[in-house]
Amino acid sequence: MTPQELKNSILQLAIQGRLVEQRPEEGTAEELYKRIQAEKQALIKAGKLKKEKPLPPIADDEKPFEIPESWMWCRLDDLVIKEIKRGKSPVYIAQSDTLVFAQKCNTKAGYIDLSLALCLDESKLNKYPESEFMQNMDIVINSTGNGTLGRVGIYRSSDNPNNIPIVPDSHVTVIRVNQQISEKYIFYGLKYYQPYMEKLGSGSTNQTELSANTIKELLFPLPPLAEQKRIVEKIEELLPLIDRYEKAWSRLEDFNKRFPDDMQKSILQMAIQGKLVEQRPEEGTAEDLYKQIQSEKQSLIKSGKIKKEKPLPPITDDEIPFEIPENWKWVRIGDHLIIERGGSPRPIQEYLTTNPNGINWIKIGDTEKGGKYINQTREKIIPEGLKKSRMVHKGDFLLSNSMSFGRPYILNIDGAIHDGWLVLRPIINFFDKDYLYYLLSSPMVFSQFSNRVAGAVVNNLNSDKVALTVVPLPPLAEQKRIVAKIEELLPLCERLK
Numbered sequence: 001m002t003p004q005e006l007k008n009s010i011l012q013l014a015i016q017g018r019l020v021e022q023r024p025e026e027g028t029a030e031e032l033y034k035r036i037q038a039e040k041q042a043l044i045k046a047g048k049l050k051k052e053k054p055l056p057p058i059a060d061d062e063k064p065f066e067i068p069e070s071w072m073w074c075r076l077d078d079l080v081i082k083e084i085k086r087g088k089s090p091v092y093i094a095q096s097d098t099l100v101f102a103q104k105c106n107t108k109a110g111y112i113d114l115s116l117a118l119c120l121d122e123s124k125l126n127k128y129p130e131s132e133f134m135q136n137m138d139i140v141i142n143s144t145g146n147g148t149l150g151r152v153g154i155y156r157s158s159d160n161p162n163n164i165p166i167v168p169d170s171h172v173t174v175i176r177v178n179q180q181i182s183e184k185y186i187f188y189g190l191k192y193y194q195p196y197m198e199k200l201g202s203g204s205t206n207q208t209e210l211s212a213n214t215i216k217e218l219l220f221p222l223p224p225l226a227e228q229k230r231i232v233e234k235i236e237e238l239l240p241l242i243d244r245y246e247k248a249w250s251r252l253e254d255f256n257k258r259f260p261d262d263m264q265k266s267i268l269q270m271a272i273q274g275k276l277v278e279q280r281p282e283e284g285t286a287e288d289l290y291k292q293i294q295s296e297k298q299s300l301i302k303s304g305k306i307k308k309e310k311p312l313p314p315i316t317d318d319e320i321p322f323e324i325p326e327n328w329k330w331v332r333i334g335d336h337l338i339i340e341r342g343g344s345p346r347p348i349q350e351y352l353t354t355n356p357n358g359i360n361w362i363k364i365g366d367t368e369k370g371g372k373y374i375n376q377t378r379e380k381i382i383p384e385g386l387k388k389s390r391m392v393h394k395g396d397f398l399l400s401n402s403m404s405f406g407r408p409y410i411l412n413i414d415g416a417i418h419d420g421w422l423v424l425r426p427i428i429n430f431f432d433k434d435y436l437y438y439l440l441s442s443p444m445v446f447s448q449f450s451n452r453v454a455g456a457v458v459n460n461l462n463s464d465k466v467a468l469t470v471v472p473l474p475p476l477a478e479q480k481r482i483v484a485k486i487e488e489l490l491p492l493c494e495r496l497k
């Protein structure tokens with residue numbers, strides 16, 4: 001049960017007479033109702049309350065639930081000492097000594113915030129009789145607008161420590177209940193009715209209205225006054241417990257939302273620390289693999305197939321973030337990958353084509369959220385565009401290097417890339433393709449990317465900085481077993497979302 005459902009359940013028990021026991025010595029609602037009506041007639045006679053057209057009697061089929069015998073059904077308008085109506089449309093001014101209570105003052109968080117009130121043009125004060133000024137324990141109901149319609153609040157003098165006169169605006173309906181009734185009981189009852197009142201609005205989709213007449217006719221279960229007070233005490237005893245439950249619930253909900261992603265990151269972290277699968281001596285060492293890579297690299301340089309680069313600096317102890325198995329080795333990405341930046345022919349509109357045989361023009365928008373591969377593009381360019389961009393091929397890795405920097409993708413197509421991409425191409429296949437993808441996706445690698453980005457406005461990775469990235473290299477056979485274990489576990493994380 002959610003905290004709101006629990007709160008609603010308590011309010012429902014309260015107005016159904018099931019939250020506290022009934023006590024015969026406290027009298028009946030019928031007796032209380034007669035006293036209220038006698039006082040109401042006295043106010044009408046004294047001219048303090050306008051006599052209104054009688055509301056329709058309550059039919060049995062209107063009653064939404066059973067209430068105790070000592071209670072009675074009445075309409076909300078039967079219980080007030082001020083006509084239920086909205087405030088007036090105000091004329092505002094930059095500064096004055098009178099405030100206007102707007103519906104935004106009745107906050108979603110459940111408290112009254114008068115810092116959101118505006119100032120009334122006091123030349124219009126003659127339109128406001130004394131009874132229209134808000135009083136301590138007035139109940140307010142937001143009466144217009146989607147999202148706020150029916151929201152119930154209670155105004156207290158403590159909300160207005162400077163005792164500034166305040167009147168309601170035309171989007172707020174004020175309920176001022178008879179002093180023989182507990183204002184808080186009516187308030188909590190209306191809080192229970194709040195979702196119901198939201199549905200009673202009428203008007204257009206953009207602007208719904210809750211009329212004063214609709215509020216007047218609301219059915220309300222009335223207990224004896226002493227029982228009202230005991231109900232309020234019980235509610236206010238339980239609400240702090242619900243608040244504590246809500247905090248625990250929110251923490252649990254937040255944990256549940258984060259858990260699949262956190263678990264996925266944890267799996268990748270364990271994978272690159274050598275903790276996801278066991279090490280097998282027969283699979284050799286990363287040092288042996290590294291020597292093979294360097295030997296093959298020298299052969300490719302000698303044959304002119306790749307360019308000889310300036311040696312990267314040796315890895316220092318303070319660059320190593322954690323321990324890895326003895327048969328693994330720390331290496332720099334640039335020792336094993338060719339890293340190049342794309343280019344952008346400008347203006348790009350001159351190079352775009354609708355020819356289906358054009359060259360795929362690969363953009364960030366061609367990726368899918370959480371996707372691993374880039375399978376197609378929305379746009380294509382003419383061959384002349386290659387002079388100012390870069391051709392990439394199926395099986396290459398792309399790394400976003402600007403707005404959403406550091407996100408790797410594997411190409412399933414050939415195409416051309418702009419300067420918002422880096423292409424990473426293994427010199428030789430001593431990195432398992434999927435292991436490299438998960439390695440580049442790991443929190444450890446992203447952390448290094450984040451520490452190396454530059455740019456006054458837009459984060460930007462360049463090829464030299466990516467080349468310096470330090471990563472753990474396992475034997476090739478172990479890389480494949482790591483990938484198999486990752487791909488066994490990640491679908492379980494997805495099912496938890």
